[in-house]
Amino acid sequence: MLCDFHTHTFLSDGSLSPIELIRRASHVGYRAIALTDHAGIGFLDRVVHEAAAECALSRDHWPILAIPGVELTHLPPAAIAESARRAKEQGALLVVVHGETIVEPVEKGTNKAALLCPDVDILAHPGLITMEEAEIAASNGIYLEISSRRGHSLTNGHVARMAEATGARLLLNSDAHDVADLLTTDTARSIAAGAGLDETQIDRMLITNVQDLIKKLPLKS
Numbered sequence: 001m002l003c004d005f006h007t008h009t010f011l012s013d014g015s016l017s018p019i020e021l022i023r024r025a026s027h028v029g030y031r032a033i034a035l036t037d038h039a040g041i042g043f044l045d046r047v048v049h050e051a052a053a054e055c056a057l058s059r060d061h062w063p064i065l066a067i068p069g070v071e072l073t074h075l076p077p078a079a080i081a082e083s084a085r086r087a088k089e090q091g092a093l094l095v096v097v098h099g100e101t102i103v104e105p106v107e108k109g110t111n112k113a114a115l116l117c118p119d120v121d122i123l124a125h126p127g128l129i130t131m132e133e134a135e136i137a138a139s140n141g142i143y144l145e146i147s148s149r150r151g152h153s154l155t156n157g158h159v160a161r162m163a164e165a166t167g168a169r170l171l172l173n174s175d176a177h178d179v180a181d182l183l184t185t186d187t188a189r190s191i192a193a194g195a196g197l198d199e200t201q202i203d204r205m206l207i208t209n210v211q212d213l214i215k216k217l218p219l220k221s
Helices: 018-027 044-061 077-089 110-115 131-140 152-166 185-194 199-216
Strands: 032-035 065-072 094-098 122-124 143-147 170-173
Touching: 018 032, 018 044, 032 044, 044 065, 044 077, 065 077, 077 094, 077 110, 094 110, 110 122, 110 131, 122 170, 131 143, 131 152, 143 152, 143 199, 152 170, 152 185, 170 185, 170 199, 185 199
Parallel strands: 032 065, 065 094, 094 122, 122 143, 143 170
Antiparallel strands: none
């Protein structure tokens, strides 16, 4: 299953419209894709509503599970819980939080605030995540991201080690901003191997964890 739970369209800083990104992902063999454009509290509602409409249309016509979501980005840690709750209320089926990547000035405390929030599903590129934070992720069932994005991927090995030490679950995402960023199965497995995961761990991340996350989504039949 080629699935990706972290992508961007021109609703934030991506280059493609939501419907075009979904169509191109379907064309290259994706089984599922989440649209998770950057948002703060000011235009969160608009981003979620527009993504939800495009995802619903594509699910009706194409063999791809298109998931409306959002990536809460550069928020004060104290605002994450309320923003995540609001995103879910507005129709986001998946809430990603922009974690403490080492290549951006994300406020310290963002990782922990996200991992303590019941409405957060994925902590993206969490950088030099601590053992304590990884334990919270494991306890609360929040997925930690292995990223194929340049810069964010620099700490993939560390994230993988923290996850394996604590039992936290991993997902591999593209953080795609353009069609060239979309994954292939071979690329996904190579990135996972580069993070130090063995074949069993790779299968767990790319198959088992993906299936478990999809089962949790409140999709209408």
